[in-house]
Amino acid sequence: xxxxxxxxIGGGAAGMMAAGRAAELGSRVLLLEKTxxxxxxxxxxxxxxCNLTNxxxxxxxxxxxxxxxRFLHGAFARFFRxxxxxxxQKYGLDTKAERGGRVFPVSDDAxxxxxxxxxxLADYNVRIVSNAxxxxxxxxxxxxxxxxxxxxxYLSQTVIIATGGASWPTTGSTGDGYAISAGLxxxxxxxxxxxxxxxxxxxxxxxxxQGVSLRNIRATAFQGEAARVDSSRTPDCxxxxxxxxxxxxxxxxxxxxxxxxxxxxxxxxIILLMSLAVVEALDNGPVSILIDxxxxxxxxxxxxxxxxxxxxxxxxxxxxxxxxxxPAKMIEPVIALAGMDTEKPAHQVSAVxxxxxxxxxxxxxxxxxxxxxxxxxxxxxxxxxxxxxxPRTLSSKKVPGLYFCGEVMDxxxxxxxxxxxxxxSTGYVAGESAAGFAxxxxxx
Numbered sequence: 001x002x003x004x005x006x007x008x009i010g011g012g013a014a015g016m017m018a019a020g021r022a023a024e025l026g027s028r029v030l031l032l033e034k035t036x037x038x039x040x041x042x043x044x045x046x047x048x049x050c051n052l053t054n055x056x057x058x059x060x061x062x063x064x065x066x067x068x069x070r071f072l073h074g075a076f077a078r079f080f081r082x083x084x085x086x087x088x089q090k091y092g093l094d095t096k097a098e099r100g101g102r103v104f105p106v107s108d109d110a111x112x113x114x115x116x117x118x119x120x121l122a123d124y125n126v127r128i129v130s131n132a133x134x135x136x137x138x139x140x141x142x143x144x145x146x147x148x149x150x151x152x153x154y155l156s157q158t159v160i161i162a163t164g165g166a167s168w169p170t171t172g173s174t175g176d177g178y179a180i181s182a183g184l185x186x187x188x189x190x191x192x193x194x195x196x197x198x199x200x201x202x203x204x205x206x207x208x209x210q211g212v213s214l215r216n217i218r219a220t221a222f223q224g225e226a227a228r229v230d231s232s233r234t235p236d237c238x239x240x241x242x243x244x245x246x247x248x249x250x251x252x253x254x255x256x257x258x259x260x261x262x263x264x265x266x267x268x269x270i271i272l273l274m275s276l277a278v279v280e281a282l283d284n285g286p287v288s289i290l291i292d293x294x295x296x297x298x299x300x301x302x303x304x305x306x307x308x309x310x311x312x313x314x315x316x317x318x319x320x321x322x323x324x325x326x327p328a329k330m331i332e333p334v335i336a337l338a339g340m341d342t343e344k345p346a347h348q349v350s351a352v353x354x355x356x357x358x359x360x361x362x363x364x365x366x367x368x369x370x371x372x373x374x375x376x377x378x379x380x381x382x383x384x385x386x387x388x389x390x391p392r393t394l395s396s397k398k399v400p401g402l403y404f405c406g407e408v409m410d411x412x413x414x415x416x417x418x419x420x421x422x423x424x425s426t427g428y429v430a431g432e433s434a435a436g437f438a439x440x441x442x443x444x
Contacts, residue, residue, distance in 0.1 A: 004030045004127075005438040006431075007147050007156040009134050010177070011038030013420055014406025015162030016117040017427030018434070022160075023124035025435035030154060031126050032147065033172070034133040038121075039114035040171035041164065045420060046102075050110035052088070053081045053424075054417040055101035064242040064413040065422070071411065072422060074391040079428040081421065091116040102417050134163075137180050143400060157441055158401045158434045162427065165380025165407040166191050177408035178383065185398045187385040189410040193377030194276040197267035198289070201367040208333045209261040213268065218295040220254040221274050221368075223281050226288035231363035234292055240274060242414055252287070253277045256295065266366065273414055276381055279371050291364040293326070302358050310354065314347035321346050325361060334360050379419055383410040393433035394426055401437055405430035 008019040011033030023029040031038070042050055054061065058076065062069040085095055085103070093116050094106040105112050121128065129151070136148040137159060147154045163177030178188045200206055222229045229250065239245055240253035247253065252274070259268035266289065274289075281287045294302055309321050319342050322331045335342050338356040340349070374380065388397050389404055396402035405426035413419050 004028045004156050006158045006434045008160045010162035012041050012164050013423035014427035017424050018160045018405050018431035019126045020120040021428050021431030022435040023126045027435040027438050029126045031128045032132040033130050035172040036130050043110045048110050049104050049108045050113045051102050051417040053103045053421040055097050064418045066241045071386045071391045075425040075429045079425045084424050158438045160403040160430050160434050162405050163408050166374050167377040167380045169375050181384045189382040189385050191380050191382035192279050193371045193374045194381040194412045195272045195378035196275045196371045198265050199369045200265035201369050206261050206265050207263045209330050210263045212327050212329050213260040215258050218256045218292040219270050220290050221252040221278050222288050223250040225286045226365035226367045252281050287368045289366045293361045299362050310346045316346050318344050379412045381412040383408050386410050394430040403430040403434050
């Protein structure tokens with residue numbers, strides 16, 4: 001049994017920052033990490049390069065978290081991108097900005113980020129206990145917390161819950177913090193997968209195009225069955241979280257960019273961005289995704305171009321004509337969807353068949369069956385309800401001495417460095433607040 005000022009549960013980005021900051025302010029800090037080492041999720045973030053933050057201005061930054069983003073104003077006012085980059089540079093880590101404002105270590109190595117925090121924790125004598133899965137947190141009549149693990153119990157008058165969400169369980173994020181928080185009286189917003197690939201009903205079609213990566217296409221999510229969606233409702237600009245415009249039903253979100261086909265359905269950047277809106281909409285009924293493979297052309301422009309090619313190369317097979325319009329692996333599946341023989345010469349293609357092809361190029365339709373499981377998501381949406389947490393201090397409004405930071409709270413954002421910045425910022429503020437609370441008890 002150890003008596004300490006602050007116990008931090010969870011050694012991810014938020015937990016390490018919280019532990020370091022509390023210790024820096026003079027608190028005796030114990031960090032309990034359920035896996036064999038801290039920072040595992042940092043190591044795989046940004047495809048092992050670690051997308052630390054983003055250069056977006058504060059208004060656009062906050063918008064990336066959706067309606068809950070306003071909760072972060074307090075934390076960002078205290079510790080935001082400039083303070084994070086200054087902290088990293090103090091420990092010898094230089095950074096660079098890339099496309100989309102994404103900020104990475106110059107080394108492109110997430111291990112260097114973890115090394116910064118290892119040094120930070122060591123400099124301020126944070127005690128780390130690894131392989132310490134917390135099974136319980138209780139509060140006695142003297143407002144003292146008892147934190148139970150398989151290897152023993154630890155006492156403290158201040159606890160910071162930084163257990164993360166329920167995504168990437170191999171990194172230690174298995175939703176433990178939800179049960180702990182609920183046990184202490186907090187309401188949990190049901191966790192959902194965010195930034196997650198989507199499983200479609202047309203799995204055979206997706207599998208036939210597996211591995212095809214598409215660029216400069218538009219994917220639009222609609223409420224409703226794919227066959228019943230009016231493709232003319234597809235917008236010509238992006239709608240969704242972080243965008244200035246909001247869609248009108250039945251449009252849920254629309255994104256321009258890159259995506260890919262998988263053996264189970266749809267993945268890639270713009271699908272991940274739309275996934276939370278899709279997951280939430282599935283509670284209300286069927287959801288479909290229409291893919292405009294030629295968004296730069298109107299249907300009429302595409303019709304004229306295709307007819308010209310059919311006339312010009314009349315002796316070619318339709319498969320040869322379509323090489324100018326589709327990646328090779330998509331040609332036969334699309335022609336089959338149009339109800340055509342792949343051997344058909346161009347001059348035998350009827351107007352009806354031509355129009356079917358155009359419809360498919362402008363609106364390749366899929367019905368979403370479900371997202372991949374929460375464990376396969378990049379981020380967890382949902383968590384400890386924000387209305388029960390003080391946004392200025394990240395303290396519990398229900399339990400004195402209890403603090404939260406990172407993904408265990410009902411906060412999530414799009415890709416681009418936003419989730420890690422929120423983790424670092426909330427960790428910093430939670431650590432600072434917990435240290436202040438611990439000091440106040442010593443003075444009492």
